[in-house]
Amino acid sequence: MGEWIDKNVAWYDQSMTYCACCGLVIPKSYWEAEVGGNSLVFCKPDCERLYREHRLPEGKKNGSA
Amino acid sequence: MEKIDSVTLSVINNALINACREMGTAMMRTSYSPIFNEGLDFSCIIFNPQAEMIGQAEFCPTMLGSAQYAVKWTIEELGLDSFGPGDVIIHNDPYRGQCHMPEHLVLKPVFHGDELRCFVGNIAHLGEIGGMAPGSFAADATEVYQEGLRLPPVKIMQRGEYVKDVWRIILTNHRTPKTSWGDLHAMIGSLNIAETRMHELLDRYGPEMFASAGEQLLDYSERWMRSEISEIPNGVYRFEDCMEDDGVTDQPVWMRLKLIVKDDEIIADWTDSDPQSLGPVNATFVVTAAATYSAVLHVTNKDIPVNSGCYRPIRLITNPGTLVNVRHPGPSVGGNTETHPHLQNVVMAALSQAVPERAAAAEAGTACNFLFGGVHPETGEYYTNYHFDGGGWGATAEHDGNSVMCPVNGNCRNTPAEVLETKYPFLTLEYSLRPDSGGDGKFRGGLGSKRVLRVVGPEITVSALLDRTRTHPWGLFGGGQGESGSLLVKKKGDSEFRTFSEVYGTVSATKFTRIALKEGDEVVISSPGGGGYGPPAERPAEEVADDVRQGLISAEAARASYGYES
Numbered sequence: 001m002g003e004w005i006d007k008n009v010a011w012y013d014q015s016m017t018y019c020a021c022c023g024l025v026i027p028k029s030y031w032e033a034e035v036g037g038n039s040l041v042f043c044k045p046d047c048e049r050l051y052r053e054h055r056l057p058e059g060k061k062n063g064s065a
Numbered sequence: 066m067e068k069i070d071s072v073t074l075s076v077i078n079n080a081l082i083n084a085c086r087e088m089g090t091a092m093m094r095t096s097y098s099p100i101f102n103e104g105l106d107f108s109c110i111i112f113n114p115q116a117e118m119i120g121q122a123e124f125c126p127t128m129l130g131s132a133q134y135a136v137k138w139t140i141e142e143l144g145l146d147s148f149g150p151g152d153v154i155i156h157n158d159p160y161r162g163q164c165h166m167p168e169h170l171v172l173k174p175v176f177h178g179d180e181l182r183c184f185v186g187n188i189a190h191l192g193e194i195g196g197m198a199p200g201s202f203a204a205d206a207t208e209v210y211q212e213g214l215r216l217p218p219v220k221i222m223q224r225g226e227y228v229k230d231v232w233r234i235i236l237t238n239h240r241t242p243k244t245s246w247g248d249l250h251a252m253i254g255s256l257n258i259a260e261t262r263m264h265e266l267l268d269r270y271g272p273e274m275f276a277s278a279g280e281q282l283l284d285y286s287e288r289w290m291r292s293e294i295s296e297i298p299n300g301v302y303r304f305e306d307c308m309e310d311d312g313v314t315d316q317p318v319w320m321r322l323k324l325i326v327k328d329d330e331i332i333a334d335w336t337d338s339d340p341q342s343l344g345p346v347n348a349t350f351v352v353t354a355a356a357t358y359s360a361v362l363h364v365t366n367k368d369i370p371v372n373s374g375c376y377r378p379i380r381l382i383t384n385p386g387t388l389v390n391v392r393h394p395g396p397s398v399g400g401n402t403e404t405h406p407h408l409q410n411v412v413m414a415a416l417s418q419a420v421p422e423r424a425a426a427a428e429a430g431t432a433c434n435f436l437f438g439g440v441h442p443e444t445g446e447y448y449t450n451y452h453f454d455g456g457g458w459g460a461t462a463e464h465d466g467n468s469v470m471c472p473v474n475g476n477c478r479n480t481p482a483e484v485l486e487t488k489y490p491f492l493t494l495e496y497s498l499r500p501d502s503g504g505d506g507k508f509r510g511g512l513g514s515k516r517v518l519r520v521v522g523p524e525i526t527v528s529a530l531l532d533r534t535r536t537h538p539w540g541l542f543g544g545g546q547g548e549s550g551s552l553l554v555k556k557k558g559d560s561e562f563r564t565f566s567e568v569y570g571t572v573s574a575t576k577f578t579r580i581a582l583k584e585g586d587e588v589v590i591s592s593p594g595g596g597g598y599g600p601p602a603e604r605p606a607e608e609v610a611d612d613v614r615q616g617l618i619s620a621e622a623a624r625a626s627y628g629y630e631s
Contacts, residue, residue, distance in 0.1 A: 023383035027141040
């Protein structure tokens, strides 16, 4: 079961966090869930569902070119 | 709150839409730049406090699809508690939910009493924001820092007063600060109009009903969209297309789609797309999202209220660092006008495999971006302008494609020759339809245009970003492809037009920055035609005859494509 986590970064921080499913940059809070043995971050719980139903079976784990 | 009756819900929905239309009229009438008062390159929107779009009107699909991301980011980054009456936030950061750097969101919270009840917003393409090219379309940029001044969400007005430090930073970094000043005031003025209308709605219906109406409209749109998607046959549909080059290298970059229709949901999987390009044809995530939404809206019922609800059943999967989801600090200015229509056309082509009777052939797929600037010979003042030209749209199962229309992301208007000549040192030698540029078919693709300009001032610095000059808009189900576009130049004294690569040595003939044209030089901008639909042999003879009579196709093309003898 996932949970909402606040990024809790300083106001001057410019780092970017991407949703493991859709690839959207996450502004402040992310949904963290354990999927396939890995702790992944998502922009919303529905992306966790989509990741489990679509990316994981296709072997398309989060990645960037 | 109990369910609102359909009539009241309709009245509130239309009131929201009309408020947005009124914002647009104000923007058109009070803005300084032709891109706004002629081109209408902006979108006016209304959001609930949860950053869901509840009101919009007939503006630009790219902004209407991306706005919810930009607004959500703004609200989350700053926090709802940070907004006060009279505040206006400005934001153009492509990595924070914007389409590309020139697109600026201004957002105003609307308070009723002490409570924040909604947001009103205006996303508009400011024609000059600094960066390495006048007109801020740096076609050979390799990072976002070359594209102009990047603003995270910051307050530009606080409690009705100017946040002068922010204004000074903006105006110092824009080449035409007077124009930016005027255009930003037009944008903020439109927000004030919407705020008044929202107060009227809140007074009339009360905040509880207002909030409930927004939620019910969102759910209604979602239910309707899901119902529409359920009518599309389940399946996996694939298509791909490329940007012919990226302005920095002469290599194509590919977008690849696997579209999954499953019951009442659509999943657009773009993960097989190429790595992001060096040059600025990358799309941000929100551009890819907006393009996907747009295509689905094109093949579903046109009466679905377009709000965040109708987007809920349309899901995207992308990898950061690819053409369809650029990773910082990759450039992306061309992604919104050039890559977006390609993406939309790809989704449409995939959907054509499922619902052929609803799909359209490919359209021109480029805004023929032509940017220029210099010192005006009559006023002595520096000017810049972002000029774009429409192209042909793809034909459908029921009608020919429209001619010389803004690409599908824009819904903008072409600039009249008179306006160009009045404001800038150009003489229009020709502005015409391009005969034979539409793909042949039972239904013909729309035509592109040809615009010939002569420089009548001492010097103009030009930049350009066009695509579909070597590739073609495809046809569907036997329809022919549309003609490619082109951008050519003839220096004073030369006998013929040639490409910018041939004359000036640019890497790309159609994506470059800062070429200085002199008095007497001429430029030809030719936009592509749209693809045709269905076998040409099935086009009625009287339609072909009419096309020939109107000069839309030549007698030779009528004979070769349709077997028609006049």
